[in-house]
Amino acid sequence: MKRTTIEDVAKHANVSKSTVSQYLNNRFDYMSSKTRKRIEQSIIELNYQPNILARGLKQKTSSTIGVIVANILHVFSTQVIRAIEDYCNKRDFHVIVCNAEDDPVKEKRYIEMLRAKQVDGIIVFPTGGNVELYKEIKKSNYPVVFMDRLLPEVPVHSILLDNELAAELAVDEFVKNGHRQIGLVSPPLETKVTPRLERLEGFKKALEKHHMEYNPDYIIDGKISSIKDKLKDFLALPNPPTAVLAINDRTLLEILKYAKENDINIPETMALIGIDDVSYASIYNPTLTTIEQPTFEMGKKAVQVLFELMEGKNRKIEPEVHRFEPKIIVRESSEERLMQNE
Amino acid sequence: MKRTTIEDVAKHANVSKSTVSQYLNNRFDYMSSKTRKRIEQSIIELNYQPNILARGLKQKTSSTIGVIVANILHVFSTQVIRAIEDYCNKRDFHVIVCNAEDDPVKEKRYIEMLRAKQVDGIIVFPTGGNVELYKEIKKSNYPVVFMDRLLPEVPVHSILLDNELAAELAVDEFVKNGHRQIGLVSPPLETKVTPRLERLEGFKKALEKHHMEYNPDYIIDGKISSIKDKLKDFLALPNPPTAVLAINDRTLLEILKYAKENDINIPETMALIGIDDVSYASIYNPTLTTIEQPTFEMGKKAVQVLFELMEGKNRKIEPEVHRFEPKIIVRESSEERLMQNE
DNA sequence: CTGAAAGCGCTTACAG
DNA sequence: CTGAAAGCGCTTACAG
Numbered sequence: 229m230k231r232t233t234i235e236d237v238a239k240h241a242n243v244s245k246s247t248v249s250q251y252l253n254n255r256f257d258y259m260s261s262k263t264r265k266r267i268e269q270s271i272i273e274l275n276y277q278p279n280i281l282a283r284g285l286k287q288k289t290s291s292t293i294g295v296i297v298a299n300i301l302h303v304f305s306t307q308v309i310r311a312i313e314d315y316c317n318k319r320d321f322h323v324i325v326c327n328a329e330d331d332p333v334k335e336k337r338y339i340e341m342l343r344a345k346q347v348d349g350i351i352v353f354p355t356g357g358n359v360e361l362y363k364e365i366k367k368s369n370y371p372v373v374f375m376d377r378l379l380p381e382v383p384v385h386s387i388l389l390d391n392e393l394a395a396e397l398a399v400d401e402f403v404k405n406g407h408r409q410i411g412l413v414s415p416p417l418e419t420k421v422t423p424r425l426e427r428l429e430g431f432k433k434a435l436e437k438h439h440m441e442y443n444p445d446y447i448i449d450g451k452i453s454s455i456k457d458k459l460k461d462f463l464a465l466p467n468p469p470t471a472v473l474a475i476n477d478r479t480l481l482e483i484l485k486y487a488k489e490n491d492i493n494i495p496e497t498m499a500l501i502g503i504d505d506v507s508y509a510s511i512y513n514p515t516l517t518t519i520e521q522p523t524f525e526m527g528k529k530a531v532q533v534l535f536e537l538m539e540g541k542n543r544k545i546e547p548e549v550h551r552f553e554p555k556i557i558v559r560e561s562s563e564e565r566l567m568q569n570e
Numbered sequence: 571m572k573r574t575t576i577e578d579v580a581k582h583a584n585v586s587k588s589t590v591s592q593y594l595n596n597r598f599d600y601m602s603s604k605t606r607k608r609i610e611q612s613i614i615e616l617n618y619q620p621n622i623l624a625r626g627l628k629q630k631t632s633s634t635i636g637v638i639v640a641n642i643l644h645v646f647s648t649q650v651i652r653a654i655e656d657y658c659n660k661r662d663f664h665v666i667v668c669n670a671e672d673d674p675v676k677e678k679r680y681i682e683m684l685r686a687k688q689v690d691g692i693i694v695f696p697t698g699g700n701v702e703l704y705k706e707i708k709k710s711n712y713p714v715v716f717m718d719r720l721l722p723e724v725p726v727h728s729i730l731l732d733n734e735l736a737a738e739l740a741v742d743e744f745v746k747n748g749h750r751q752i753g754l755v756s757p758p759l760e761t762k763v764t765p766r767l768e769r770l771e772g773f774k775k776a777l778e779k780h781h782m783e784y785n786p787d788y789i790i791d792g793k794i795s796s797i798k799d800k801l802k803d804f805l806a807l808p809n810p811p812t813a814v815l816a817i818n819d820r821t822l823l824e825i826l827k828y829a830k831e832n833d834i835n836i837p838e839t840m841a842l843i844g845i846d847d848v849s850y851a852s853i854y855n856p857t858l859t860t861i862e863q864p865t866f867e868m869g870k871k872a873v874q875v876l877f878e879l880m881e882g883k884n885r886k887i888e889p890e891v892h893r894f895e896p897k898i899i900v901r902e903s904s905e906e907r908l909m910q911n912e
Numbered sequence: 913c914t915g916a917a918a919g920c921g922c923t924t925a926c927a928g
Numbered sequence: 929c930t931g932a933a934a935g936c937g938c939t940t941a942c943a944g
Contacts, residue, residue: 233936235938248941259914277682278686279627281623282937285624306643324666345633481849488855563645589930620922624921627935
């Protein structure tokens with residue numbers, strides 16, 4: 229099945245390839261309406277569709293961008309992808325989605341594949357393992373936007389949550405409700421992933437603001453599979469935390485599993501707030517207080533900035549970190565202590 | 571920033587473009603190890619990366635496939651995408667992800683864009699609105715695989731859950747636990763989407779198997795936003811259902827919202843099973859009995875079949891419907907009736 | 913107003 | 929064992 233090409237159309241319409249090309253690119257300035265009609269007709273009759281690859285080869289563009297997410301199974305990634313997709317669709321761009329699984333080797337491969345495929349720009353959740361590569365890319369002026377994470381060594385336009393504020397909102401709410409011993413549960417902190425570090429930092433600052441001491445015993449971090457064990461130790465402390473901040477949806481789920489298995493009362497024994505909105509927040513018993521990220525806005529901003537870079541608009545501008553405000557949705561899991569005594 | 575091309579490498583290594591191309595395509599049969607080393611060296615020094623678009627133009631392949639999902643926010647879609655991604659990555663293929671939002675117009679645009687971009691094959695969750703288009707595609711022998719949904723008018727290799735079995739498993743479990751009035755909650759049934767129709771069909775057959783009558787009053791279907799209202803009518807029936815099957819994760823969530831807002835006891839007042847595994851199934855109070863789909867296997871099968879089509883292996887074979895078995899995970903929400911009397 | 917020619921960066925018979 | 933030439937399907941000055 230040979231596909232019909234511009235040449236077929238040209239023959240059919242009795243004009244040259246050039247003229248058909250002019251037509252395709254809407255350069256009607258010097259085209260008689262007769263030829264124009266003939267070409268139009270031929271295209272319909274032959275069901276012609278231009279080969280975008282060939283056009284791209286000549287024009288050095290692929291009308292495609294790449295998105296490399298850390299983990300496509302995270303709801304956050306999905307929502308960001310959707311926002312990017314929407315935006316690109318309106319501009320007749322395509323998006324190639326890559327799932328690096330937080331593996332720098334995969335990340336590198338993807339970047340090379342994407343560039344070999346001449347994508348016009350890349351939005352990436354950087355793993356942190358390819359600093360040199362990103363430095364090169366930046367030097368070559370290739371359009372890149374970072375999502376969710378920073379690489380301190382490589383200043384690039386980045387889209388981030390105001391992570392410190394996210395933690396602060398949670399601590400404020402806990403303090404308001406009478407808590408003085410507040411814990412935090414996180415995936416491994418030594419991986420140096422921006423959101424975790426910044427949320428921890430915001431947590432510390434918020435404690436300070438409320439004149440409370442930071443107690444390392446109240447911090448859990450480790451692989452998801454180890455969290456339940458660590459929670460046990462945590463609650464066996466002589467003076468266990470009465471409130472806990474789950475740094476993301478995955479840790480929140482582990483905490484809830486532990487609570488379920490061990491009949492921990494929420495919020496009586498342990499109040500709870502989770503960063504990331506989860507689908508079940510408003511149906512859980514108790515309903516869950518969460519800190520929401522404006523995921524769609526963040527995704528949209530990322531493509532907007534990328535398109536500006538691709539159009540050469542903001543190349544000169546010093547790369548910025550675009551921060552987005554989280555919002556607390558107060559529900560039952562963070563309710564006031566000792567409610568029953570009121 | 572001009573990218574380095576095969577010509578640059580050729581000059582640098584003092585050979586012709588042809589020879590470099592031979593090298594790139596691993597045709598070493600007639601190449602002296604000297605030239606081979608020289609080329610190798612030049613490629614490294616110049617940091618050369620072949621332009622895959624140009625290669626594709628010549629070879630008439632793009633090493634890319636397209637995936638058009640009905641809604642990227644569904645967990646099912648995400649997991650399928652991930653499986654496809656994994657598989658493609660191993661074969662140095664890329665995947666362009668498109669989100670049709672169940673809109674036939676968008677779907678059509680995406681298909682045309684993808685073909686214009688010369689993708690080698692497409693996996694699609696068809697909306698049902700582009701029968702003519704798919705007929706044409708099929709006639710042209712272009713590799714396509716349907717996911718999750720069938721188009722009766724267009725036989726194409728399709729990957730589906732055994733939807734009737736999914737409903738049957740749920741009904742069996744309810745019946746085993748003493749229920750005789752079983753309801754079903756679904757998004758709009760008039761949209762003729764395969765999973766809904768087949769699940770309803772399986773539901774009816776299972777009732778029959780157990781010598782129970784099918785009662786249309788026990789069926790809710792409608793827009794997600796209307797489900798809570800309809801549940802109210804439903805439970806106000808003189809003889810309301812004592813057990814309800816949620817046909818997917820979205821309807822399950824609505825049922826749980828309604829139950830929460832109206833203090834409906836699960837499973838005492840209303841037992842519950844949901845098709846689709848949800849993240850919170852094992853932490854909800856009560857834990858939720860669900861019917862799981864083997865999403866990763868299904869995604870993997872879809873790419874495998876697509877690759878076979880692209881390699882021309884199974885073009886002749888009559889298109890098959892590949893069915894996958896769901897699995898019931900029994901938890902608390904479907905527990906036996908009148909437990910408290912035991 | 914329209915066409916011939918060159919070129920985008922590759923690959924592939926074919927000649928030598 | 930290696931190179932010159934043609935061609936993939938477009939676009940774009942440029943000539944007429």
